[in-house]
Amino acid sequence: MTVTERDRDVLARTLWGEARGEGLAGQIAVAWTIRNRVNDGKANSWWGEGFAGVCLKAWQFSCWSQNDPNYAYLSGAKPIPAGQFAQAQKAADQVIAGTVPDPTGGATHYYATTMPKAPVWVPGAKQTLKLGHHVFFKNVP
Template sequence: MTAADTLARTIWGEARGEGKPGMEDVACCIMNRVAKPRWWGSTVEEVCLKPWQFSCWNANDPNLPKLKSVTVADPVFAQAVAIAEKAVAGTLPDRTQGATHYYDRRMPRVPPWAVGKTPCFTEGHHLFFNDIS
């Protein structure tokens, strides 16, 4: 897999129900991590595939087989590919204010890392954070 393909699959797996803006925001969050290498890695592949960071890649995620087999025949995945290519090329504007973390507000509880933190950006069901160390 290339960086753009890995990113596109992560975007599709994490935000395909959030529309183009939501998919772009997830792409930016990932690229912000790449730009700030830490324990999560320093490449698109390392960041996306870091265990337990993006649930779509978790071995127990029921959508993982779909994620691995989706093609551009799926119009939402085709859109994710276009977004990923822009992100990897550095031409995707970042509306997330440098966010490196996000979560879906529909989760049954707030993730421990987000407790007491204020989102810097909100899009659809996702809350984005740029103050997580």
Template sequence: MKKFLKILTGRNPDGEKKLAQNFYDELSIDVLARTLWGEARGEGLKGMEAVASVVLNRVAVAEHRGHYWWGANIISVCQKPYQFSCWNRSDANYQKLQAVTDKDIHFATAIRIARRAVAGTLADATGGATHYHARGISPNWAKGREPSAIIGNHIFYHLIEG
């Protein structure tokens, strides 16, 4: 039927789906890479990988539950207001985030990490963390909670079960 449809209409539904998925994956990679750069460019490879894991863990929670308030996919999780501060328009990093290119070595690294994350080959060193904060900051949600990992200047927490 699909072959017949392609011949009849000149369209290839499978090819169009694949093209749409490739576009979505590339957009997800870009948004995730910008998030990693904005949140953890000073943390090196391990620090950026850890932040990517938080994003993926949040997506996994949303997929397991059918939805979750912070978003359901990489793009919506990264860009949820007040979750990753680099996406807040009032944040000093926001304008830089929009302008950065792969000529920046940290952004090029973030792109490589994001590609691995979207491909499903990024290992999680955070212990399933869904939250993190920088050292020296004590958000209310972290009070009395046991960190699942400390990587660089970030403290990670596994707060939400999938």
């Protein structure tokens, strides 16, 4: 798989938008859910193609919604704090390179426990990890 600079940048921005409060381990876990979608083994995957395609797929990562408060930062309209973005880039680089193992056990989904209620797909999915404020799942119906 070819990974472009755009893939790396979009992945790092997604990690900042979705998990900046979770530390490096939490960002790595979120990055692995994205990588697991990228590597689903299907031609023309429903998830999108490559890291940027998966991250930017409509309705998948709320931080990319234009009415999300994170969007101004992700789009470049506001600057992401340099130290925070450097950590997100580090997580992105490690997961892209495969230098850190997948702590999620193959998860393709997660949700933040700070949400008012769990997503509708949770009852039929297999939980693989709870880390910080995120719960990770695979085999989502």
